[in-house]
Amino acid sequence: MSYVIAAPDVIAAATTDLANIGSTIRAATAAAAPPTTGVAAAAADEVSAAVAELFGSHAQAYQAISAQATAFHGQFLALLKAGAGQYAVAETSISRDLLSTVNAPTQALVGRPLVGNGADGVAGGTLAQANGGAGGILFGNGGAGATDAAGQGGNGGAGGLIGNGGAGGAGTGGGRR
Known part of the structure; x- marks a missing residue:
């Protein structure tokens, strides 16, 4: 049998913290894009141009991966929030049913x-x-x-x-x- 313990309020706080971390990473990625994707060649020779092009392509690849990670992060947060909501609903439903079962006999006998x-x-x-x-x-x-x-x-x-x-x-x- 599997025992799962979840605290919806703790999960909600974690999603807020994760959202703040994601926002900080997005801001840093956006700030890093212009200076890294448009690297100028250090000199007018072929080697400098090739190195600048290599760094620029790596920066563009990083921006693409970062966009994918941002999308994944958003989906992860949405699923985490939905899961916390489902735990809260299940917990409320179970406790209400249990309380009704416990109270039914005395409610019927003594009101x-x-x-x-x-x-x-x-x-x-x-x-x-x-x-x-x-x-x-x-x-x-x-x-x-x-x-x-x-x-x-x-x-x-x-x-x-x-x-x-x-x-x-x-x-x-x-x-x-």
Whole structure:
């Protein structure tokens, strides 16, 4: 079995660093092009002309290879960014599915998750909608209360065994559990 560990935020930072390196190399290559591709002969003899032509052709070959390397670098960065995005999506999907599986039994039995934070209350609705959701029984913070349509503050959700209760909503009657 293959174990892969990827940190999307670290990969994103690496792509930024690689993009900066690529930009620096492109700038250096562009700055080196005029003086190296157009080398003048040191003297008016055949040997000097041949040496200047040889250096000029090597410089042109370098510029061609550099253009290919720049294209490869751009493709590499695009694939690295896409890979980091795919890891982030997969990680979120797996953790959401796992959390749902863990919380389903306690949610069904006691109306409260086992782990996780409670949802924040909804502003502008009924007082019941303005109340924050309870955090997980074992650990999790309660959701923050909101203000209902009548200006009453909803209660903050209860915190878990390890966690804090949510802040009450602004207005009359809001409080922390």
